[in-house]
Amino acid sequence: MDERILQQCEELMKKGSTSFHKAFDVLPSPRREAVHVIYAFCRIIDDSVDEPEGAPYSIHELREHFMNLEQADGHFIWPALRWLFSSFPQLQREPFLLQMEGQLRDLTFTAYDTMEQLKDYCYLVAGTVGEMLLPVLRDDQSEAARTSGIALGIGMQLVNIIRDVGEDLRRGRRYVPLEVMEGHGYSQEELENGEVNHRFTAVIQELRTEALDWFRRGLEHVHTYPLESGLAIELAASFYAAILDAVEADGYDVFRKRSYVSDEAKLQLFQRTVVRYAGVRTAVV
Template identity: 85%
Template sequence: MNERILQQCEELMKKGSTSFHKAFNVLPSPRREAVHVIYAFCRLIDDSVDEPENSPYSIHELKAHFTALEQAEGHFIWPALRWLFSSFPQLQHEPFHLQMEGQLRDLTVTEYETMEDLEGYCYLVAGTVGEMLLPVLRDDQSEAARTAGISLGIGMQLVNIIRDVGEDLRRGRRYVPLEVMNKHGYSQQELEAGIVNQQFTAVLQELRAEALVWFQRGLEQVETYPPESGLAIELAASFYAAILDAVEANGYDVFRQRSYVSDETKLQLFKRTLVRYTGNSAVVV
């Protein structure tokens, strides 16, 4: 495998998510490079729907090339994916197809009525990533670990939805379920006006509680992973959960400011998690 191709995948991951890059950088090779490839392809899928004008492919072109992967050329992702599947033969194509189906849904479904509907979407676009990562992060294919990986992905997607309410509205999408808004007396008109009040705060707090339940389920099997993989999973989860604290610190105003986790906070989380695995936090990130 051309080392430059794998480096390009890593660069895409570093550009798209410093949190994920830092979390999974603790993995040994080739697990680390495999995560870079999975992230890079998922990023291309996401961008093909959210930023089609800046994407090298449409979602339909990605589907076609992935279906004929052995013949696909024209971008570093195709030889990278061929390397990924040959290096990790237990990895299935199905989660990747489901991921693309989930992203395609964004082109036709722009509003969600119930939490059940939303969680089904979250499985397609994020729970599937847990399924992709399973054969890369561990050698056995534990069903319990698969379920946990899916749960963690769903929790992370709920965090994305909380953080990106305003950004998604500008794209004409409402992921916040109408049943949750109705429950707390918050209207579609108030949402479109970007009103942050007690009712809206209650809506986001309910979504936050749901996300944390999925996080808890997602970490139930973490001790059964190889130590480096378990560390990476816990780091990714802690970085993502910290976004919820940042949303709270911003007064739940997800319309006018994007909540992010500072490098200092990430370093503290890194050290706190690392010390539980090694007894030593004196590591440079």
């Protein structure tokens, strides 16, 4: 395998998410490189819908190439994926196809009425990533771990939805379920006007509670992973959950601000988690 191809996947991950890159950088090879490939492909899928003018392929072209992966060429992602499936033969292709199905939904389904609808969407675009990562992060096929991986992905997607309310509105999308808005007396008109008031804050707080519950479920079986994999998962979860605190610190103005976790805060989370895992390793040894 040409190392430059895997390096290109890593660079795409660094560019797309420094948090995820830092979290999964603690993994040994080849698990680490496999995560880079999975992230890179998911990033390309996402860009094909959200930023089609700058994407190398349309979502339909991606699906066609993926369905004929052995013959696909013209981009570094195809030999990288062939290496991924060859190196981790227990990895299934179904989650990748479902991921693309979820992204396709963004082209036609742009407003959600219920939490159940939103949960289904979050599974397709993010829960599937948990399924992709499972065979890479551990050697057994634990159903409990699979369920937790899906839950963590759903929680992370809910964080994305909270953080990106304004950005998504500008793209003509509303992921915040109408039933949640109506439950707190917040109107579509207020949303479109970007009004941040106590009703909107209550909407975001309900979604925050929902996200944290998925995070809790997502970490239930993290102790059953190899130590480095468990550490990576907890780091990724802590970095993402911290975005919710950043939203609160920004006064819930997700219309005009993109809340982020500072490098200093990430470092503190990193050190806190690594120290705890170092204690576990010492106890095991």
